[in-house]
Amino acid sequence: MNTLNQDATIEVPSGTHEIRITRDFDAPVDKVFRAHNDPELVAQWIGPKYLENVECTFEARHGGTWTLIQRDPDGNEHGFRGVVHGDPTPELSQRTFEWLGMPGHVSFETMRLEDLGDGRTRVHASSVFMSVADRDGMAESGMSVGVNEGYERLDELLATL
Amino acid sequence: MGMTDDQLDLVFGALADRTRRAILAQLSRADTNVAGLTELFDMSQPAVSKHLKVLEVAGLISRTRQGTMRLSHLEAEPLKDATSWLADYRTYWDESYRRLDDLLTRMD
Numbered sequence: 040m041n042t043l044n045q046d047a048t049i050e051v052p053s054g055t056h057e058i059r060i061t062r063d064f065d066a067p068v069d070k071v072f073r074a075h076n077d078p079e080l081v082a083q084w085i086g087p088k089y090l091e092n093v094e095c096t097f098e099a100r101h102g103g104t105w106t107l108i109q110r111d112p113d114g115n116e117h118g119f120r121g122v123v124h125g126d127p128t129p130e131l132s133q134r135t136f137e138w139l140g141m142p143g144h145v146s147f148e149t150m151r152l153e154d155l156g157d158g159r160t161r162v163h164a165s166s167v168f169m170s171v172a173d174r175d176g177m178a179e180s181g182m183s184v185g186v187n188e189g190y191e192r193l194d195e196l197l198a199t200l
Numbered sequence: 201m202g203m204t205d206d207q208l209d210l211v212f213g214a215l216a217d218r219t220r221r222a223i224l225a226q227l228s229r230a231d232t233n234v235a236g237l238t239e240l241f242d243m244s245q246p247a248v249s250k251h252l253k254v255l256e257v258a259g260l261i262s263r264t265r266q267g268t269m270r271l272s273h274l275e276a277e278p279l280k281d282a283t284s285w286l287a288d289y290r291t292y293w294d295e296s297y298r299r300l301d302d303l304l305t306r307m308d
Contacts, residue, residue, distance in 0.1 A: 065305075
């Protein structure tokens, strides 16, 4: 049995505007797939815990739309939205992604789920941005709030789960 | 977002090379002249100079003259700008995925 890599691997291929994330889960493909496609489930895990997911929709079909609104402890809301491209399958899910804090700067996301056997799954996620500046801007959205709090907060959070 | 697209390209381009990363690691310990780097990395002087030029254009090092010696000095700020967004991204996804781990154990 291969060891599960439960620390996300993040790659930034040089000369591209892409970010790739690889992460293993101790759960079968169908569960990981549902956790990404059922908005009620997505709302339970997307983002750090201190960001409240106040709205989460996802139409898992070609041409469907998705939205996510996250509220930080100061009451600021961070909105995201996009369109699903092709019917999502475990082999290939594709969608566009736009942070409303930087409207018009749309990235394209793909996700592939790899069956590792023994009820385990590897997620291969990719985001292709329009430019390096867009990619960096993304990291400055709601995503940046967590960094100061660091992992101490995460440890605390995990202890309460 | 302290840097422009072009600046970031230069920084990431400069960092893409293993020898240049090793040179930066050396400069993080002490300012060093070309002769010193040539000896440390067992490379020709023109090859070292070429790498230093790339690092200088990217703003990752500055060069100062001390008597007859020209010392290279690490400039940490662009490095910090270029990596901070990645740290933010990592934190976001690490935390999200740890929550997903937990959710997956609770799903039917």
